Amino acid sequence: MVQPKVLIIGAGLAAFALADRLYQQADVTIITKESIHDTNSKRAQGGIAAAISDDDDWQYHYQDTIHAGNDYNDTYMVEMLTKEGIEGVQELLQSGFPADRDEKGRLCLGMEGAHQNKRIIHAGGDQTGKFLMLHYQQKVLDKINVISHQMVVECLVKEDTCYGVITIDKNDQFHLHIADKVVLATGGCGALYETSSNDPTVTGDGFSIAYRAGAVIRDMEFIQFHPTMLASSMDGNALISEAVRGQGAKLVNQYKRPIMEKVHPFQDLAPRDVVARAITNEEMNGNHVFLDISNITDFNKTFPSITAICENSSIDWRSGYIPVTPGAHFIMGGIQTNENGETNIHQLFAIGEAACTGVHGANRLASNSLLEGLVFADRLAKRILSDPHSARHVPSVAYPKKRDSKKMYLPEKNLLKKYMKRYAGIERNEEGLLKMCNWLESFDLDFQASDLSRNGSREDMEWLHMLTTAWLITTSALKRTESRGAHYRTDFPTSDTKWHRVPIERFKTEVLSNKRLLINH
Known part of the structure; x- marks a missing residue:
């Protein structure tokens, strides 16, 4: 029997965990825009959440996930995540993953x-x-194909079936990749914002690609901002893990006043959207916010990479205070999938942060993202392998040709990021969202790969993806006239019951040339 050819677009945890499940029975190729080391997953300081201790239970984990998600989660998906996550993590540990243990060997x-x-x-x-x-790469790198430094331009779709992708390389040359299954594991879109924890390559390409292919996109307004980015980071994307607050660090302003005491019952361990807004309010009042780590013993041994980040940015962590500010971190929305990673387009799948299963609701619970990658990789692998490969007719495809036309006008990179932070950031309102939407629509977003001009480039293509994803976020935020979780509207500051657990089928999109994303709630 011929092995199915599977293209996985992206090189983070979800991509490699899926490859690990597939390589023995499928011909697997990973395509990544840069190298396999340029991912958000590699940057993840936090851990993997799973109710594996004797005094814990999946139902507690379920409750915490629903609570953090502001009751907007798909409860079926959350039950699946928290139940199957236990087995998945136990299997990971049994496979030799070097989780931290105490002197007696206990986790x-x-x-x-x-x-x-x-x-x-x-x-x-x-x-x-x-x-x-490292764990997954060591397991599969010599068993799969890896194509680096090629960015996906668009999916090849005919009669609601995806049969491959078009990519563009560093030399602005196009490539065709034909496959039986295409999986978008492209991550999120944090690099659309001025301050972000994300790798610079994470520019929302997957959302733009899927949208143009006809996939259903949902919940794009829910952008989680991590409360504690290093405020004076040299590269603007250094994160200070929530685990630091888990070890007892407190958020204080320059006057050493704790800022979370009267904000939330969980204080410094409140959900991320609550903490991020509290810090933003301090900043709007002219204050600076710090993590008081003075009560954490052996901070440099417990948090070696954070210590190195501070030292590289000339921050004296030994003073006991680390300056922090919120930054774009994770998107709860994305490409709508079912529990097996299937989209509404046959043979096109999505997984990881690029996918929206509804498991995170309006605000992701800390350390559920790595767990999501493991659980849904396993489910998607089973789905792909359950569909016997059979040869089918592949439509004739020609390489896109660059036209002799005027070079397209695109904005400066920093301008898009600045505007997204200002108008579609931690706090939004109708006036700002309309400004953002109108600015985005001043550019020609209705493009295809074949529309690249003679002077067009890979960089142009990436920016068009970024503008499209920014437009999806902005228009979605404009349509949701309430505040819930990571989506906060100052002109609609409370939650509205009409939005409570609206069925998943509510989202329908129209083509981009109509210049408006119509979302039926």
Whole structure:
């Protein structure tokens, strides 16, 4: 029997965990825009949440996930995540993953925001993502194909079936990749914002690609801002893990006044959207915010990578105070999938942060993202392998040709990021969202790969993807006239019951040339 050819677009945890499940029975190729090391997963300082201790239970984890998600989660998906996550993490540990343990060999389970129990598994202190990626890469790199430095331009779709992708390389040359299954594991879109924890390559390409292919996109307004980015980071995307607050650090302003005491019952371990807004309010009042780490013993040993980040940015962590500010971190929305990673387009799948299963609701619970990558990789692998490969007719495809036309006008990179932070950031309102939408629509967003001009480039294509994803976020935020979780409207500051657990089928999109994303709630 011929093995199915599977293209996985992206090189983070979800991509490699899926490849690990597939390579023995499928011909697997990973395509990544830069190298396999340029991912958000490698940067993940936090851990993997799972109710594996004797005094914990999946139902507690379920409750915490629903609570953090502002009751907007798909409850079926959350039950699946928290139940199957236990087995998935136990299997990971049995496979030799070097999770942190104490001197007696017992797992060191940490506490993070909005969790009621210690259930966070770490590796290397604050280097869980790095260790996870090494673990999976060592297992599969010599068993799969990897194509680096090619960015996907668009999916090839005919009669609602995806049969491959078009990519563009560093030399602005096009490439065709034909496959039986295409999986978008492209991550989120944090690099659309001025301050972000994300790798610079994470520019929302997958959302733009899927949208233009006809896939259903949902919940794009829910952007989670991590409360504690290093305020004076040299590269603007250094994150201070929530695990630091889990170890007892407190958020204070320059006058040493704790800022979370009267904001939320969980105080410094409140859900991320609450903490991010509290810090933003301090900044709007002219204050600076710091993490008071003075009560954490051996901080440099517990958090070695954070210590290095501080030192590289000339921050004296020994003073006991680390300056922090919120930054774009994770998107709860994305490409709508079912529990097996299937989209509404046959043979096109999505997984990880690029996918929206509804498991995170309006605000992701800390350390559920790595767990999501493991659980849904397993489910998607089973779905792909359950569909026997059969040869089918592949439509004739020609390489896109660049036309002899005027070079397209695109904005400066920093301008888009600045506007997204200002108008579609932690706090939004109708006036700002309309300004953002009108600015985005001043550019020609209705493009295809074949529309690249003679002078067009890979960089142009990436920016058009970014503008499209920014437009999806902005228009979605404009349509949701309430505040819920990570989506906060100052002109609609309360939650509205009409938005409470609206069925998943509510989202329908129209083509971009109509210049408006119509979302039926």
